[in-house]
Amino acid sequence: MTPPATSATNGPDPFAPDTAANPHARLTFDLDVDLCVIGAGLAGLSVALEAAQQGLSVAVLEARRVGWGASGATLGSVMPGYGVPIGDLIERIGVAHTGELWTLSREGMAIVRARATEETMPGIALTTGALEVSNVDLGDRLIDRLQTLGVDFGTAVEGWQIERVRDMLRTNRYFHGIHFPDAFQLDGRRYVRGLEAMARRAGVRIFEDTPALGIDFSGIRKRVATPNARLRASDIVLAGNVDLGAPSPRLTATLLPMWRAAVLTEPLGERLADAIAFAGSIADTDGVDHYRIVGGDRLLWTGPETTFEVAPKRLEGLIRRRIAALYPQLGAVAIAQSWSGAIGQTVHGMPQIGELRRGLWVASGFGRQGLATTAIAGRLIAQGIVHGDQRWRLFDPFELVWAGGRIGRVVGQGVSIVERRAAMTAGLLARYRERAAVRSRLREERLQAANSRVRSAGGQRRADAPPRDRAEPGAQDARRGEPGPIE
Ligand SMILES: Cc1cc2nc3c(=O)[nH]c(=O)nc-3n(C[C@H](O)[C@H](O)[C@H](O)COP(=O)(O)OP(=O)(O)OC[C@H]3O[C@@H](n4cnc5c(N)ncnc54)[C@H](O)[C@@H]3O)c2cc1C
Structure with missing residues (x-):
C-alpha cells in the first residue's frame, strides 16, 4: 500500500509529533474491539x-x-453552520430542517467549548468573536441574512455598518459586516493534541503508522486488514478524509481534495494593532481571506485553495501580496512558517455523517x-451506535455524490479561480462605486454651495437691480456638465 501523500510543510513542522509524550505504537497484534475508527484527525x-x-x-x-x-x-476558528450558505440550505431542505441542522452546529460549538478550557488543554488561547466582512456593498442582503440567522435561527449576530467595520479593520476593502459574538478561536493544534489526550484517558487505543488496507464485511464482526495485524470490530467509522483510499475507494471518490495553505507571520509590533483592532477571526463572505491575530502581534492567515498540491512555500508570496493589498500600512511582512492541508469538499458542500450499511459509518467531508x-459528528455517531439514536439522519439528504475524479479537480480549480477572480472584481467594482459615490457627494456639496451663492447673489441682484445675463462663477461651473441645482 502506498502511504497517503504527506501534507506539505515548510520550515519547522507545525505539527511535529511529540513522540516522547505520545508514543503511539503500530498495531502488530490481532485485536478485537467494539469500534474501529479509521483516521486520527x-x-x-x-x-x-x-x-x-x-x-x-x-x-x-x-x-x-x-x-x-x-486537522x-x-x-482554530469555531463558527456556527456549515460550508454552505444558509440560504442555499433553506432552498434545498426547507427552513425547519435547516434550523435543526443549524442547532446541531451550535451544539458542536458547545462541545468544543466545553472541552477546550485552559485547565483541560493548557495554552489553548481562547479568543472570542468572529467578523464576516463583505468585499462588496451588501445593504439589503445583509439585512436578510441577519433576519435569517438572528430571528429565524436564534443565533447571536449583529450587523455592522461600514464605518464600524473600518474602525476595527483599517482597510477600504471591506464594507458591511456580520459579527458573531459567540464564535471563538483556539489553538487548533493544541486542540487536536488535547482531544487525543482526552481520548487516551477515556481508554481509546491509538495506533499510528498503521494504515487500514481493506475491510472484510462478511460476518457480524467486520475485519480490518493492516500491514502487520488484523482488527475485528462490530462497528467501523471511516474518518480518513481525502486519503482514505483502499478501505472505501467509492467514498474517497466523493471528496474533492482542496489544499489550503496557511502562514504565520513574524511579530509585526504595534503597527498590527493600528491596522487591525478586532481580536477575533475575520473572514470575507467570498471565502478569499481568513485570518486573525495570534500571540499579540502576529498574523495567522489562510491563503488560496488549489485542487492540486502546491508547496506552501510557493504560496507565501501570494499571501504576502494579499496582506499588503488589504493592509498596505503594515509594510513588509515576513513569514515565519507556512503549511497546508487538504480539506475534503463534497459536491453538495455538506459533511458526510451517518451509517452507510449496517455497522459501517462515515464521518468525512467537513470542508473548511x-x-x-x-x-x-462524533456525538451523533457514538449515540447512533450505542443508543440507536437516529439524529444523524438529519444529514440523509446529503448523499454520497461522485466528485468527478481528476476531471472534477481540474474543473474545481477552474471554478475556484473564476470565483476568486469574480469576488476580487466585485470588490474592485464596489470600491470604485464607493469612490464614485464620494466624488458625487462632493460634487453635490459644491453644487449646494454654488446654488446658495447663486440664490444669495440673486437676492442681492434683485435688491441692486443687476443685469440679467451676469451669473456667479460657481453657478456657471455648475452648468458645465454637472447635474442641475438641488433645491
Ligand atoms: C489551512 C486550513 C485551515 C483551516 N481552518 C479551519 C478553521 O479555522 N476552522 C475550522 O472549523 N476548520 C478549519 N479547517 C478545516 C478542518 O481542518 C477540517 O475540516 C478537519 O480537520 C477535517 O478533519 P478530518 O478528521 O475529517 O480529516 P483529517 O484531519 O484529514 O484526518 C484524516 C486522517 O485519516 C488518516 N487516514 C486516511 N486514510 C487512512 C487509512 N486508510 N488508514 C488509516 N488512517 C488513514 C490520515 O492520515 C489523516 O490523519 C482548516 C483546514 C485547513 C487545511
Whole structure:
C-alpha cells in the first residue's frame, strides 16, 4: 500500500509529533474491539472519544500520525453552520430542517467549548468573536441574512455598518459586516493534541503508522486488514478524509481534495494593532481571506485553495501580496512558517455523517468548517451506535455524490479561480462605486454651495437691480456638465 501523500510543510513542522509524550505504537497484534475508527484527525478522534465515554472499547488506526491531515492545519476558528450558505440550505431542505441542522452546529460549538478550557488543554488561547466582512456593498442582503440567522435561527449576530467595520479593520476593502459574538478561536493544534489526550484517558487505543488496507464485511464482526495485524470490530467509522483510499475507494471518490495553505507571520509590533483592532477571526463572505491575530502581534492567515498540491512555500508570496493589498500600512511582512492541508469538499458542500450499511459509518467531508461539525459528528455517531439514536439522519439528504475524479479537480480549480477572480472584481467594482459615490457627494456639496451663492447673489441682484445675463462663477461651473441645482 502506498502511504497517503504527506501534507506539505515548510520550515519547522507545525505539527511535529511529540513522540516522547505520545508514543503511539503500530498495531502488530490481532485485536478485537467494539469500534474501529479509521483516521486520527478531528473527526476520528471525536467519534472515538465520544464512543469510549459511552463505554465502548475503541481502537483508532492512523496511517501516519495523529493530526497529520487537515486537522493539523486549522486556524482554530469555531463558527456556527456549515460550508454552505444558509440560504442555499433553506432552498434545498426547507427552513425547519435547516434550523435543526443549524442547532446541531451550535451544539458542536458547545462541545468544543466545553472541552477546550485552559485547565483541560493548557495554552489553548481562547479568543472570542468572529467578523464576516463583505468585499462588496451588501445593504439589503445583509439585512436578510441577519433576519435569517438572528430571528429565524436564534443565533447571536449583529450587523455592522461600514464605518464600524473600518474602525476595527483599517482597510477600504471591506464594507458591511456580520459579527458573531459567540464564535471563538483556539489553538487548533493544541486542540487536536488535547482531544487525543482526552481520548487516551477515556481508554481509546491509538495506533499510528498503521494504515487500514481493506475491510472484510462478511460476518457480524467486520475485519480490518493492516500491514502487520488484523482488527475485528462490530462497528467501523471511516474518518480518513481525502486519503482514505483502499478501505472505501467509492467514498474517497466523493471528496474533492482542496489544499489550503496557511502562514504565520513574524511579530509585526504595534503597527498590527493600528491596522487591525478586532481580536477575533475575520473572514470575507467570498471565502478569499481568513485570518486573525495570534500571540499579540502576529498574523495567522489562510491563503488560496488549489485542487492540486502546491508547496506552501510557493504560496507565501501570494499571501504576502494579499496582506499588503488589504493592509498596505503594515509594510513588509515576513513569514515565519507556512503549511497546508487538504480539506475534503463534497459536491453538495455538506459533511458526510451517518451509517452507510449496517455497522459501517462515515464521518468525512467537513470542508473548511471542521471544528464544530466533527464534534457533532462524533456525538451523533457514538449515540447512533450505542443508543440507536437516529439524529444523524438529519444529514440523509446529503448523499454520497461522485466528485468527478481528476476531471472534477481540474474543473474545481477552474471554478475556484473564476470565483476568486469574480469576488476580487466585485470588490474592485464596489470600491470604485464607493469612490464614485464620494466624488458625487462632493460634487453635490459644491453644487449646494454654488446654488446658495447663486440664490444669495440673486437676492442681492434683485435688491441692486443687476443685469440679467451676469451669473456667479460657481453657478456657471455648475452648468458645465454637472447635474442641475438641488433645491
Ligand atoms: C489551512 C486550513 C485551515 C483551516 N481552518 C479551519 C478553521 O479555522 N476552522 C475550522 O472549523 N476548520 C478549519 N479547517 C478545516 C478542518 O481542518 C477540517 O475540516 C478537519 O480537520 C477535517 O478533519 P478530518 O478528521 O475529517 O480529516 P483529517 O484531519 O484529514 O484526518 C484524516 C486522517 O485519516 C488518516 N487516514 C486516511 N486514510 C487512512 C487509512 N486508510 N488508514 C488509516 N488512517 C488513514 C490520515 O492520515 C489523516 O490523519 C482548516 C483546514 C485547513 C487545511
